[in-house]
Amino acid sequence: MPEIRVTPLGAGQDVGRSCILVSIGGKNVMLDCGMHMGFNDDVDDELEIKAYYAGHVLGAAMFQIKVGSESVVYTGDYNMTPDRHLGAAWIDKCRPNLLITESTYATTIRDSKRCRERDFLKKVHEAVERGGKVLIPVFALGRAQELCILLETFWERMNLKAPIYFSTGLTEKANHYYKLFITWTNQKIRKTFVQRNMFEFKHIKAFDRAFADNPGPMVVFATPGMLHAGQSLQIFRKWAGNEKNMVIMPGYCVQGTVGHKILSGQRKLEMEGRQVLEVKMQVEYMSFSAHADAKGIMQLVGQAEPESVLLVHGEAKKMEFLKQKIEQEFRVSCYMPANGETVTLPTSPSIPVGISLGLLKREMAQGLLPDAKKPRLLHGTLIMKDSNFRLVSSEQALKELGLAEHQLRFTCRVHLHDPRKEQETAMRVYSHLKSVLKEHCVQHLPDGSVTVESILIQAAAHSEDPGTKVLLVSWTYQDEELGSHLTSLLKKGLPQAAS
Amino acid sequence: MESAEDWLVESLRLYQDFHAFDLSEATRVLEWIDDKGVCVAGYESLKKNEILHLLLPLRLSVKENQGLFPERDFKVRHGGFSDTSVFDLKHVLDTRLLVTSGLPGCHLHVWQVTEDSDVIQAVSTIAVQEEEGSLWPRVAIFSSMAPGVLHGARLRGLKVVDLETQKTTYSSGVGDSEELSSLQVLDADTFAFCCASGRLGLVDIRQKWAPSENAGPGPGATARRWCAEVGGRHRGPGPSIASLGSDGQLCLLDPRDLCHPVSSGRCPVSAPSPAPELLRVTWAPGLDDCLAISGFDGTVQVYDATSWDGTGGQVEPVFTHRGHIFLEDNQTDTAPLVTTHTWHPHKPRTLLSAASDASLHVWDWVDRRAAC
Numbered sequence: 028m029p030e031i032r033v034t035p036l037g038a039g040q041d042v043g044r045s046c047i048l049v050s051i052g053g054k055n056v057m058l059d060c061g062m063h064m065g066f067n068d069d070v071d072d073e074l075e076i077k078a079y080y081a082g083h084v085l086g087a088a089m090f091q092i093k094v095g096s097e098s099v100v101y102t103g104d105y106n107m108t109p110d111r112h113l114g115a116a117w118i119d120k121c122r123p124n125l126l127i128t129e130s131t132y133a134t135t136i137r138d139s140k141r142c143r144e145r146d147f148l149k150k151v152h153e154a155v156e157r158g159g160k161v162l163i164p165v166f167a168l169g170r171a172q173e174l175c176i177l178l179e180t181f182w183e184r185m186n187l188k189a190p191i192y193f194s195t196g197l198t199e200k201a202n203h204y205y206k207l208f209i210t211w212t213n214q215k216i217r218k219t220f221v222q223r224n225m226f227e228f229k230h231i232k233a234f235d236r237a238f239a240d241n242p243g244p245m246v247v248f249a250t251p252g253m254l255h256a257g258q259s260l261q262i263f264r265k266w267a268g269n270e271k272n273m274v275i276m277p278g279y280c281v282q283g284t285v286g287h288k289i290l291s292g293q294r295k296l297e298m299e300g301r302q303v304l305e306v307k308m309q310v311e312y313m314s315f316s317a318h319a320d321a322k323g324i325m326q327l328v329g330q331a332e333p334e335s336v337l338l339v340h341g342e343a344k345k346m347e348f349l350k351q352k353i354e355q356e357f358r359v360s361c362y363m364p365a366n367g368e369t370v371t372l373p374t375s376p377s378i379p380v381g382i383s384l385g386l387l388k389r390e391m392a393q394g395l396l397p398d399a400k401k402p403r404l405l406h407g408t409l410i411m412k413d414s415n416f417r418l419v420s421s422e423q424a425l426k427e428l429g430l431a432e433h434q435l436r437f438t439c440r441v442h443l444h445d446p447r448k449e450q451e452t453a454m455r456v457y458s459h460l461k462s463v464l465k466e467h468c469v470q471h472l473p474d475g476s477v478t479v480e481s482i483l484i485q486a487a488a489h490s491e492d493p494g495t496k497v498l499l500v501s502w503t504y505q506d507e508e509l510g511s512h513l514t515s516l517l518k519k520g521l522p523q524a525a526s
Numbered sequence: 527m528e529s530a531e532d533w534l535v536e537s538l539r540l541y542q543d544f545h546a547f548d549l550s551e552a553t554r555v556l557e558w559i560d561d562k563g564v565c566v567a568g569y570e571s572l573k574k575n576e577i578l579h580l581l582l583p584l585r586l587s588v589k590e591n592q593g594l595f596p597e598r599d600f601k602v603r604h605g606g607f608s609d610t611s612v613f614d615l616k617h618v619l620d621t622r623l624l625v626t627s628g629l630p631g632c633h634l635h636v637w638q639v640t641e642d643s644d645v646i647q648a649v650s651t652i653a654v655q656e657e658e659g660s661l662w663p664r665v666a667i668f669s670s671m672a673p674g675v676l677h678g679a680r681l682r683g684l685k686v687v688d689l690e691t692q693k694t695t696y697s698s699g700v701g702d703s704e705e706l707s708s709l710q711v712l713d714a715d716t717f718a719f720c721c722a723s724g725r726l727g728l729v730d731i732r733q734k735w736a737p738s739e740n741a742g743p744g745p746g747a748t749a750r751r752w753c754a755e756v757g758g759r760h761r762g763p764g765p766s767i768a769s770l771g772s773d774g775q776l777c778l779l780d781p782r783d784l785c786h787p788v789s790s791g792r793c794p795v796s797a798p799s800p801a802p803e804l805l806r807v808t809w810a811p812g813l814d815d816c817l818a819i820s821g822f823d824g825t826v827q828v829y830d831a832t833s834w835d836g837t838g839g840q841v842e843p844v845f846t847h848r849g850h851i852f853l854e855d856n857q858t859d860t861a862p863l864v865t866t867h868t869w870h871p872h873k874p875r876t877l878l879s880a881a882s883d884a885s886l887h888v889w890d891w892v893d894r895r896a897a898c
Contacts, residue, residue: 134644136580136886138598139546141534141853146598149538184535290594314596321602322550348605348644355574355607 030373031099031125035339037366047101047127047339052094052376058101058127091121096376098123100331124374126333128324130341130363133349137320143313147174148181150275150311155189155244159271159308164259164286166252170277175231178246182230189244192234194258234258239265252278253286260285264304272308321349328357335372338363380409383419406505435504441517446494450475453486455521456498460484463516467509479513482506533852540845542875542890545583545598546853551576552884554804555615556868557624559639562587563603564868564878566886567612571629575612577646579604579639586873586888600886604639606646613662618689619669623649625689631662631679636689652692656683664709666717668731676717680705684719686731696731707753720754720769726784740784749773751802756781757809765789765831768817770807772799776819776841778831789836793829793843795822804865812874816844820864824851826879828891845891850881 029052036046047058054074075093089102100123154161165171171193178191234247239262249259254274263285266272280286288296289310296304328336336353338346343363350361362370390405408424410417425432445452457471460479470478477484482502489495498517502510537544553566562582568575581603585595611628618625624637624646634652652675654663661679668674668686674695678684684698684706708720718728719737727739749771757766765778765788774797777787799805799822810816815831827843834841850862862883870876876890 134602136547136549136600136602138583139548139853141530142544142546143598145534145537145544148535150593152538180531181535184531292594309593311593312596314598320599322548325550344642345644348602348646351607351645352576352605 029097029376030371031097032369032371033099033125033127033337033362033364034369035364035366037340049092049099049101049127051092051099052097054094056092058090091123096378097374099125099127100333101127102129102327122332122334124333125335125337125372126328126331127337127339128327130324130338130346130349133321133324133338133341134345135320136322144177147275147313148177150273150313151178151246152181152185152187154271154273154309155187155246157271158244159269159273160244160266161246161272162259162262162266162274163246163248163277164250164252164254164263164274165248165277166250171248174277175228175248179228179230187230189246190238191228191231191246192238192248193228193231194234194247194249236261253280253284254289255281255284255286264298267304267306267308270307270309273311274308275311275313277313324349325352325356328353328359332357333359334374335359336361337370340366378416380416380418382407383417383423385423386418386420389420404508436501437504437507437510438499438501439510439514441498441500441514442489443496443498443517443521444494445496445521449486449488449496452496452498453477453484456484456486456517459521460513460516480506480509482510482513484513484517530852533848537849540892542892543586543888544849544890545888546849547600547886547888549578549880549884549886552865552882553880553886554613554865556866556878556880557615557617558868558871559617561871565615565617565624566880567608567615567626569611569613569628571611575608575610577606577608577612577615577624577626577637578602579646582888586870586876602644604644604646606637606648608635608648610635614665616665616667618667618673621669621673623673623689625652625665625667625675627663627665627677629660629662631658634663634665634675634677650692652677652687654679654683655685656680661705664706666709666711668711668714668717670714676709676711678706678709681719681721698729698735700735707751708755710756712756718754718756718767720752722751724749724752724769724771726754726767726769726779728781728784738781738784740779749775750798751805753805753807755807755809766809768807768809770805770819770821772802772805773797774822775838776807776817776829778836789831789834790838791829791831791834791836791841792838793819793822793827794840795819795827797822801863804863806866808867808869810869810874811871812869818867818869818877820867820879824848824854824862824864824881826864826867826877828877844893844895847877847879847887847889847891849887849889850879850883850885853885853887854883 032050034048036048049056049058077091077093089100092099092101100121151161163174175193182191234249236258238245247262249262251257251259254260254263263274276286276290280290285296289306290312294306296306298304336359338350338361341363343365346363350363353359353361364370386407406421407418408421410419410424443452453475457469457477460477461469464479467479472478475486482500485499487497487499489497500510500514500517549566551568551570554569555565555567557565559565559579563579565577565579567577581601583598583600585598588595608626610630612626613628615624615626622639624639626635626637632654634654635648636650636652638647638649640647654677656679658679663677663679666676668676673689674686675689676684676686681698681702681704682700685694686696687693688695704725705722706719707722709717711717715732716728716730718726720726723742725740725742727737729735729737751772752769754767754769757768765780767779767781769777769779774793774795775790776793777790779787801821805821807817807819810818817829817831818826820826826847828845829841830844850864854862862881862885864879864881867877867879870878873890875893876888878886878888880886
């Protein structure tokens, strides 16, 4: 019985990441949230892995793993657009056998993107209004780009004069990423990117490290994102001592980095050379990372139309409601295996078989059955070659394979009690079969034998018992079905002749 | 006409904080479960409705270092399914039980929220003796060692039923068929009612039915429907009962004299309300003499009653929340209507409001009046 097996293995190497083992069509695939986009990978001849664009954040992807007609779609950390509608359904009814989705954020209801942006603007505005400097460490180009556009619009509307700077390290990467990923960004970003590049922003300029010492308010986007080295750390050190200043951390920081320390509340940092840096600047942590929430997951399931859904990496007692919700709304089975537990799903894969035109024509020539819905039995030869299935006529198969044809004929003896002559018995058989087998061609040949289609029935006298006649029913293997039917019919005996 | 963008920029000075959420279905209830979570529930008539217990974003619960809590999202802590629409939901204090009411109005449903599962389970039903076609019973809870459910669609059907034994422990015993609009338990022995006509009463359940009440708003009242709420300091002096009419009239009454409002004003709303059943007036638990009203349109209005002259003339809100109008996502023709609102138990200027487009807002308004 073909089946798909899934075993979540729990947290992988990265914090929050996870591994899932999938066995499909005899192949084993390991899914790790940390996997990079692979576009369209044909890993081996039969296994196809396809990456889907998973949202407006570059780098988040969904994968379809396909072997033959069986497929599994895995969605890790994906974003179902903050604006609540899907732009161009990218997972449009792919109807996988199984949809595996992370349920870590399944129980959240996300604050709207506009409110999160509003919060960001408010913080920046407050700091700038009091004459402070704002440092925004970034690592993701896409996100920095969006925040820039946001600030630019706001600055324009509020007629603000404080300068905004964008670190040169990021601008160099800009064109490079643009070329690679432009098809993956949404219309709005693409349009804006096309309309203007980094240097054409009215209020945003390229940063020079000398600017960090300029008096007065300013906003700077700098790398790297966790403040662990480079330009952002340099700027941080200069600005940390002033309580009017602000640093806005836009994402998770790995343990050990300055970013992580200040987010944990640490206010005295030991720098190299045993120097202690006192952090008086305001520390803000804005979550811009986009995750799918409860509504997003329902949308995804509705779009993909899987046969079954599997939730991974949530706590069982926190997923029961979502499981019921999915089962009720979409009428599919929903599984939630624990780490290490394997779920087995039986599948019924469809195997496409090509039928040769000659065979099809021959069958059609035999006419259609009165009941079009009844399955029609046809004879042919199935040739399996190079993962290709073909149904051809036996003659063609023999020809292709260079084999000689052998004929098989069956003969069955049916004993009948009938003292009359053979010819009369044959007559009786003919009349009987003619009346009973109305949809078949029943003939009485001049030599006394009866034919039903191509099946031959001859009556002969029994060698020892004159009162018994022996009917010899003979057919080729192609007529097996009818032959058997005839035999059982005749074994029931003939109706008494009318006197 | 302000665009959504303009309003959002404007909101930077109007609100200290602002969160906007989209529920999967609109709710008419916002019931606090301690001060960390609220319950919401769907009110559609032809499908299964969800009852959700939502936890507020952590940053709204912490007092310091808010900036270090990036999560701005609600968490669905528990969820359940109701076959009937839910128009009212009450939490039974100090228990894990919820009571819901809706249409059809022949039963109240009791639910349980457990620790070891996130599913809200249906536990039992309470039969409502008097069944009315389109009326649904209002519900209030007497929380004590043996909690009792006060309910009724009309004055004559008012009863208190013991939650555990299902025995009736109190009955109004009157034949009065006036329709009820609001029901509120004040302490272990008293409750307040407001009829749709505006008639108000305070009832002591230790006695046979003898409420201190008024006959309803006097001649000249144009409102078709009223609702009311008793404020936190109903034992002290001064007005602590607010009643709101569908024509926008807001009256403040002293419980000792229900016949003569202490103060009244006319709110600048589009009257009459298109959905008088959604009218809601609430007292701010953390601000003296502050009230909020909703149910007329897509706004929630906050009033400071101390600034009124009290003679019934037009009064101005100190704040109007317009978020539901400006952040409306769908392109439907009908403007969203605020279905309910509630104040945060201890953050003085924080409110939650829900609208017919399934939006749920949490907002902390800035008091722009000159500080004394």
